[in-house]
Every structure is written in structure tokens, then in C-alpha cells.
Amino acid sequence: MSKVSVTPCRTYDAAEVRQALIQALAPLGGLDFIQPGMRIGIKMNLVTLKNYHAAATTHPVLLAALAQLITERGAEAVIGDSPGGPFSAAYLRSLYGPAGLALAEKAGAKLNFDTRTEEAEFPEGCLLKKVTYTGWLADCDAIITCAKLKTHAMLGMTGAVKNQFGIVPGLMKPEFHALYPQVPDFCNMLLDLNEFIRPRLAIIDGVDGMEGNGPSAGTVRQVGCLIASDSVYHADVVMAHIMGLTPAEMPLIHAAHERGLAPEEIGEIEISGDAESFRMEDFQNLPIGGVQFGGREDSVLMQLVRSLLMRRPHVNTRGCVGCGLCARNCPAHAIRMKDVPKFDLHKCIRCFCCQEMCPKEAISVKTTPISRLIH
């Protein structure tokens, strides 16, 4: 049975993080599965161009500590991700600097610049019968997913499971949003990715998390813990609880439960550590839920329902610099640039890639007054 550990870690002091990481991994058997000569892929959350102080990306001190523990076992630690935008060596290099990855390199990690893609048949997949993924992971003997505790506009939260969206090569991600505009389908696609790549361990960086306008433009909130598990699904249930959420209401957790991959209740999980003491009732979560209508031709009545109920992207015109990145990354081609973005809400599938990609944090998610009332 899968276990989860929750370990206090108040700061990113290197010694504290190393000690907390060792403590977090101990109930899971530590890193004993790692043998000399192995190549271990650390799948971080690199999301987009962000300074690591913003709590959008996995903190480099944690990545450095993990890489150090791996290399001490005579194995190789490779850190990588395919963030939003192109999957090219130049783009990765431009993101690695602000993400503070020089620290991890110093600790012995290799940073991934291999931008090959691989394809594999996956007959067990629920939606994905064939998976196209970032090739650097194909060369790894085991993968440790090293996620971040954050809110997420589309799914409510982004933790260990959602982190595997980064195995999809860069510009294919908007395609996936367009292919699976409905939240349940999108969740099942993510579950397929996880079942395909099967991370050996999940570690969630909850030292500083992100609340509010996540996953890239929210506010830093100290949570003060590391969450670790041999199951990405179980790790997410505990993370949701700590964020003050009801895990069963999170679409990804619900979908995982439906497929028999995880419980929906924290009480059904064997936890080492005091998860309850980290729960934050006042964590600023994003409203999710409601029906997804995106990407369909519908009747006048449905259009009215859509306009009354659905959350929508909203631009702060004073913050926008007109770079057009949101429009270029919109899978539904629902943004027209006219100095600032103009949203075609009929086409919009509410994936909120525009909000995630905006380098100026100028896009937020707005709820309608009626939707607020209902929620």
C-alpha cells in the first residue's frame, strides 16, 4: 500500500532541506532503489520563465539536495522539464538561469538539453493509446517527480500528477488542451501520462507554495513542509488537504479515484508525519468546477448559460505589454491581439494557458457574479 510522508521544512536553508528530505524519504525506503551507474531523471516543475523566489518552480535548493543524495549513491542525476513554449535547448537555457539551477549543477546534477521526442505504444491508456514524450526520460532508469504545491486555474491545484504534463514536448501541450477541452478528459489524459511514465517517487516542494493566481502568477505562501510518496496520486490527496481543499472535489483526484488509482479521503492514506498541522483553511484557492462547454457550437440558450456561469480569462491592460505570448499559446485560437489581448469567449475552452504563460502576470481568472453566488 502506498504511503505518504509529511515533513516539516520551514526554510530553503541547504542543511535544513537536506535533512528534511532524508527524513521525508525514510518511511518510503529512502533512495535504496538507486544503484551505482543508474541514471535518475528528476522531473521538476519549470512552468515558464520565472525566478525561483516566485514559488512557481521547484526550488533549486531542494533539487540540489536530491541530486546530491543521488550522486552520493554513484548514480547520475539529470534535471529536466518541458515547460510551456518551445522545447528547445536555447529556451531551456533561458529558463534554467532564473530557476536557480546553477545551484543544482554545483551539487552534481546535469541539466537536460536533450530535446528529442520519443513515441511509444500504450495500449493500456484510457485516452492515450500512443504517447509522444520528451526523449531525455527514455534514457532514465527511474524518474522522481519533484513538483510544487500551487493553485491551478483549470484544475484547482497542480502537484505531483499534473507535473507529468511536462513530459509532453513543448508546443504539443496546447494541442492536448484543444484535443481534451473537457476537464474529465483532460484529467484522464494526465492520468494516462502518469501511468505511462510511472514516477518511482513523488516529492512535493511545499516549503513555499503558491496561492491565488497560480500556477505562475500567484502569491508566495509559506507552508513549511515536504510531501513525499511512492504514489503521485496519494501525494496529491495529502497536498490538497494541506491546501485547505476537499480532495474529492479536485477533478484530478476524483478521476484518479474513479480509475482505482487513489482514495479520495486523506483518512484512507497511511501518513507518516502530522499532515493536519500544516492544513491551511485560509489558503487562497481558485474557484473551479462548473460545467465545461468549451469548443462547441451551441444554441443561443447555451451561449447565455456560458456567459452567465463560466469563469473566463481577464487581462489587466495596465500590466500587459502586448507581447502576444498569450495569443501564440492559445490552443483554441481564441485571442486576437489589438495592443492587448481580446478574448473570444465563445471559442475559449478555459484551459487558462494564457494566464500561465503571461510573463507580466497580466491575466487572471474572473468568475461571474452568478457563478460566485452558486459556489
Ligand code: SF4
Ligand atoms: S502574454 Fe501577457 S503581457 Fe503578453 S500580450 Fe498577453 S497579456 Fe499582454
Ligand code: SF4
Ligand atoms: S483564451 Fe486563454 S483560457 Fe481561453 S482557450 Fe485561449 S489560452 Fe485557454
